[in-house]
Amino acid sequence: MIPGFPEAQPVAGLIGGLMIGLAAAIMLLGLGRIAGVSGLAARATGLSTGGAPRGVAIAFIVGLPLGAFLVALLAGCVPATFPATGLLIIAGLIVGYGTRLGSGCTSGHGICGLSRLSPRSILATALFMGSGFATVALMRLTGMI
Amino acid sequence: MRIMIALLSGALFGAGLAISGMADPMRVRAFLDLFGAWDPTLAFVMGGAIVPMALAWMVHKRIERPFADKAFALPETRAIDGKLALGAILFGVGWGIGGLCPGPAIASLALAPGAVAPFVLAMLGGIAIHRFTTQ
Numbered sequence: 001m002i003p004g005f006p007e008a009q010p011v012a013g014l015i016g017g018l019m020i021g022l023a024a025a026i027m028l029l030g031l032g033r034i035a036g037v038s039g040l041a042a043r044a045t046g047l048s049t050g051g052a053p054r055g056v057a058i059a060f061i062v063g064l065p066l067g068a069f070l071v072a073l074l075a076g077c078v079p080a081t082f083p084a085t086g087l088l089i090i091a092g093l094i095v096g097y098g099t100r101l102g103s104g105c106t107s108g109h110g111i112c113g114l115s116r117l118s119p120r121s122i123l124a125t126a127l128f129m130g131s132g133f134a135t136v137a138l139m140r141l142t143g144m145i
Numbered sequence: 146m147r148i149m150i151a152l153l154s155g156a157l158f159g160a161g162l163a164i165s166g167m168a169d170p171m172r173v174r175a176f177l178d179l180f181g182a183w184d185p186t187l188a189f190v191m192g193g194a195i196v197p198m199a200l201a202w203m204v205h206k207r208i209e210r211p212f213a214d215k216a217f218a219l220p221e222t223r224a225i226d227g228k229l230a231l232g233a234i235l236f237g238v239g240w241g242i243g244g245l246c247p248g249p250a251i252a253s254l255a256l257a258p259g260a261v262a263p264f265v266l267a268m269l270g271g272i273a274i275h276r277f278t279t280q
Contacts, residue, residue, distance in 0.1 A: 063155020102232020
């Protein structure tokens with residue numbers, strides 16, 4: 001528990017984060033590739049041609065829900081609350097387009113790139129964090145949340 | 146072998162997302178909500194993930210090739226350009242609106258398929274729009 005932040009889950013966050021970092025390390029040291037979900041999703045669905053072999057991309061993308069499913073099986077349930085469908089569709093479109101234009105998302109730039117001290121990824125992470133903060137602030141200002 | 150390693154990496158990644166609370170869009174959005182009930186959990190997840198990856202980059206420097214493939218295939222682009230900046234800014238906007246980025250969205254297909262499907266389909270639509278409007 002963190003005083004003042006009753007909702008925070010620092011321990012679960014750290015443990016989950018270590019697992020995510022280990023997963024990305026396996027991808028890097030095992031297969032020589034960045035565990036960037038947006039790029040691998042595009043590759044797995046045939047929406048990009050370069051990058052990882054298609055089989056590798058499909059296996060990684062299939063693994064994501066598989067791992068989450070195993071946790072849900074062991075833990076009983078994984079709580080989640082989703083925004084309204086309309087918002088999800090708008091958000092999905094922007095996330096899909098933006099991550100391809102910017103060559104990465106939270107995993108590729110945020111975890112793999114930051115830990116490599118890549119200037120591109122440091123800038124990208126600062127920008128998507130910044131615009132994320134601004135977007136939610138705007139939603140609060142306009143009474144959307 | 147390569148397929149099994151990719152599957153293991155994906156599964157560990159997905160399990161980490163579920164354990165860390167990042168499969169909950171409202172928790173992610175609460176991290177971005179500086180003027181609401183701010184939830185710092187995402188910072189712990191990022192911090193936790195960066196540690197093993199930073200070590201992996203050190204190992205990378207000392208080995209010729211990855212353990213299960215012929216060569217490293219890493220992004221070599223160094224250009225800091227408008228595409229990178231605009232793409233990242235747009236991604237942040239969508240991330241803020243939905244509380245979802247690609248990893249947790251795809252992992253959630255196993256947890257709340259009905260709820261997350263509209264986002265995943267729209268995300269693939271966005272990827273396709275980018276694909277067919279460039280080059």
